[in-house]
Amino acid sequence: MLGPRFTDVRRFDELDSTNRYLVDEARTGVPEGLVAVADHQSAGRGRLGRRWEAPAGSSLLVSVLLRPDLLSGQRHLATAAVALAAADAATDAGIELWVKWPNDLVVADGRKVAGVLAEAELDGASGAPGVRPAVVVGIGINVNWPATDTDLPGDLVGAATSLRQQLGHPVDREALLSAFLAHLEPRVAGLSEPDGRLCLHAELRSRCITIGADVHVQLPGTAFEGTAVELTPEGHLVVNDHGRLRTVVAGDVVHLRPSSRFVPPGPGRPPPQE
Numbered sequence: 001m002l003g004p005r006f007t008d009v010r011r012f013d014e015l016d017s018t019n020r021y022l023v024d025e026a027r028t029g030v031p032e033g034l035v036a037v038a039d040h041q042s043a044g045r046g047r048l049g050r051r052w053e054a055p056a057g058s059s060l061l062v063s064v065l066l067r068p069d070l071l072s073g074q075r076h077l078a079t080a081a082v083a084l085a086a087a088d089a090a091t092d093a094g095i096e097l098w099v100k101w102p103n104d105l106v107v108a109d110g111r112k113v114a115g116v117l118a119e120a121e122l123d124g125a126s127g128a129p130g131v132r133p134a135v136v137v138g139i140g141i142n143v144n145w146p147a148t149d150t151d152l153p154g155d156l157v158g159a160a161t162s163l164r165q166q167l168g169h170p171v172d173r174e175a176l177l178s179a180f181l182a183h184l185e186p187r188v189a190g191l192s193e194p195d196g197r198l199c200l201h202a203e204l205r206s207r208c209i210t211i212g213a214d215v216h217v218q219l220p221g222t223a224f225e226g227t228a229v230e231l232t233p234e235g236h237l238v239v240n241d242h243g244r245l246r247t248v249v250a251g252d253v254v255h256l257r258p259s260s261r262f263v264p265p266g267p268g269r270p271p272p273q274e
Ligand code: BT5
Pocket: 016, 017, 018, 019, 020, 041, 043, 044, 045, 046, 047, 048, 050, 051, 052, 053, 054, 061, 062, 063, 103, 104, 112, 113, 114, 115, 116, 117, 138, 139, 140, 141, 142, 156, 159, 160, 161
């Protein structure tokens, strides 16, 4: 069931990028709630100029236009809201996904099922009085591709998997989209409220397999290693770098050693170990 926000769902056989489409729409002042879904993206975007790969008709490629009442430093919570809604939709489909900070959804062995990309639109109509800046958040979910590792390009073997590969049967993309939007609705409402942000933070913390892991953090022009120990209320990662606590707002994180707090799932949903 769709909530009141996400009623305008625009579907495309092909787009360059659903994020690009919504960022352009945001510049014209379109209100919160517009959704773009594509069967295929000719230039699907990852972070830092990287590509998102998805054969036509195989994946859920969806972006949402949000205008939450957030400070710019809190924007990571919009990424979290989308990641957590997608994780709940995957749970409905029968599989548990975990958040690998900052923007991946992974299965317990670390292989990536989905990636989230948030882009802010601060110019144009969004800068007009009374119009909150837009945040466009897109997610690519590997639904029916890969079916097996042999479908993957070499660089993604061992790094990517899909709902289908994990479950052993195809998954209905429409049902997944409906579940995702339904799970997103209350979280987007929560983004603009202090209590809602507290809830998102708590949820993110319990889904985040990076906390407790030894990590290599790649920042622009520099890198360091340490143990991820916490998430700030804004969802940023706190890393203990040999006794010095460093907050990482944006960066790439490689897990060097899995979290001791994370117990790989057996049957049913595992509670994270505190
Ligand atoms: C992401 O970037 O993971 C964000 C991906 C967001 C994609 C969605 S699709 C709808 C919306 N419209 C867009 O144009 N984008 C969004 P990043 O963390 O930079 O990861 C990118 C890296 O993941 C690539 O360099 C590959 O190594 C890997 N990758 C690419 N395609 C993948 C896939 N289908 N499954 C797993 N890994 C993949």
